[in-house]
Amino acid sequence: xxxxxxxxxxxxxxxxxxxxxxxxxxxxxxxxxxxxxxxxxxxxxxxxxxxxxxxxxxxxxxxxxxxxxxxxxxxxxxxxxxxxxxxxxxxxxxxxxxxxxxxxxxxxxxxxxxxxxxxxxxxxxxxxxxxxxxxxxxxxxxxxxxxxxxxxxxxxxxxxxxxxxxxxxxxxxxxxxxxxxxxxxxxxxxxxxxxxxxxxxxxxxxxxxxxxxxxxxxxxxxxxxxxxxxxxxxxxxxxxxx
Numbered sequence: 001x002x003x004x005x006x007x008x009x010x011x012x013x014x015x016x017x018x019x020x021x022x023x024x025x026x027x028x029x030x031x032x033x034x035x036x037x038x039x040x041x042x043x044x045x046x047x048x049x050x051x052x053x054x055x056x057x058x059x060x061x062x063x064x065x066x067x068x069x070x071x072x073x074x075x076x077x078x079x080x081x082x083x084x085x086x087x088x089x090x091x092x093x094x095x096x097x098x099x100x101x102x103x104x105x106x107x108x109x110x111x112x113x114x115x116x117x118x119x120x121x122x123x124x125x126x127x128x129x130x131x132x133x134x135x136x137x138x139x140x141x142x143x144x145x146x147x148x149x150x151x152x153x154x155x156x157x158x159x160x161x162x163x164x165x166x167x168x169x170x171x172x173x174x175x176x177x178x179x180x181x182x183x184x185x186x187x188x189x190x191x192x193x194x195x196x197x198x199x200x201x202x203x204x205x206x207x208x209x210x211x212x213x214x215x216x217x218x219x220x221x222x223x224x225x226x227x228x229x230x231x232x233x234x235x236x237x238x239x240x241x242x
Contacts, residue, residue, distance in 0.1 A: 062122050062123050063122075064120060064121070064122050064127070064160065064163060065120070065121040065122075066118050066119070066120050066121075066163060066164065066167045067118065067119055067121065068109075068110075068116055068117070068118060068119070069106050069109055069110065069116070069117035069118065069119050069129065070106075070110075070119075071103070071106060071107065071110065073106060073119050073126060073129070074099065074102045074103045074106045075099060075102075076119075076126035077102055077105075077106065077117075077119070077126070077129050077150075078097055078098075078099050078101075078102035079152075080126070080128065080129060080150045080151070080152045081096075081097050081102070081150055082096040082097060083150075083152065083153050084150055085097075087153070088212070088213070092210060094212075094213075105117070105131075109131065113175075114175055114176075115131075115132055115133055115134060115145075116131075116132055116171065117129060117130070117131045117132075118130045118131075118164060118167050118168065118171070120151075120155075120160050120163060120164050122155060122158075122160070125152070125154075125155070126152065127151065127152050127155040127158075127160045128149065128150055128151035128152055128155060128160045128161060128164055129149075129150055129164070130147065130148065130149040130150075130164040130165065130167065130168045131147070131148040131149075132145050132146075132147060132168050132171065132172055132175075132177075132180075133145060133146045133147075133148065134146070135181055143176060143177050143178045143179070144177065144178065144179045144180070144181060145172055145177050145179075145180050145181075146180070146181055146182065147165070147168050147180050147181075147182055149161050149164050149165055149168070151164075162198070165198060166198070168180075169198075169199070169224065169226065172226055173226045173227060177226055178225070178226055178228065179223055179224065179225055179226060180200075180223065180224040180226065181221070181222070181223045181224075182195070182200065182221075182222045182223070182224075183206075183219045183220070183221055183222070184219065184220050184222060185210070185217050185218070185219060185220075186205060186217065186218035186219060186220045187217065187218070192220060192222070195222050195224075198224075199224050199225075200222045200223065200224045201222065201223060201224075201225075202220055202221070202222055203221050203222065203223050204220070204221040205218055205219070205220050205221065206218060206219040206220075206221070
């Protein structure tokens with residue numbers, strides 16, 4: 001898909017679009033922290049509030065809230081997913097999702113603290129959502145995750161997707177992940193550039209990998225290496241007294 005320099009940029013991470021305008025209005029990302037020590041199911045986690053800079057007018061000073069998903073979010077999440085399908089922003093999925101399937105995904109995330117779903121709210125609207133899912137069920141690979149990010153059409157030019165990605169990256173580090181992976185259509189240069197800017201790197205390419213409505217497309221593999229946790233300091237050796 002061709003993206004004009006000033007139009008929204010669709011950046012699919014493992015099949016899901018991460019959307020951010022090509023020329024952000026904010027020169028620096030808001031700062032925020034996630035406290036996932038002794039992680040509990042997502043429904044019990046305290047909300048994470050991000051104070052977002054003004055958007056289109058001087059009087060508009062909304063707050064972007066990134067929080068764990070709730071059961072009641074399922075209809076909004078399903079609607080946002082299906083918007084991406086209609087807009088041909090999906091890397092692999094071409095069919096709309098049923099609400100019952102979305103409810104099952106939300107319920108699974110609420111019961112599995114290592115694979116959360118985060119929701120971005122702006123002025124009581126669900127603006128987007130992100131999921132951290134297993135890359136492989138084998139034990140040797142259980143510290144690698146895949147990232148899925150969606151943004152609602154009406155919020156695609158305000159950096160919501162970028163904040164969701166940052167939240168997932170920080171959460172993944174605190175949950176013990178060492179790497180995140182993604183797959184991006186190779187023709188999406190804006191998406192690849194943004195991944196490089198947020199700590200992702202290209203590690204390979206599948207040729208003629210995905211069949212879309214306009215033919216076969218290459219897919220670029222990307223990964224994000226997360227910082228390893230700091231080791232516990234070694235206590236000083238006891239001093240022997242004669």
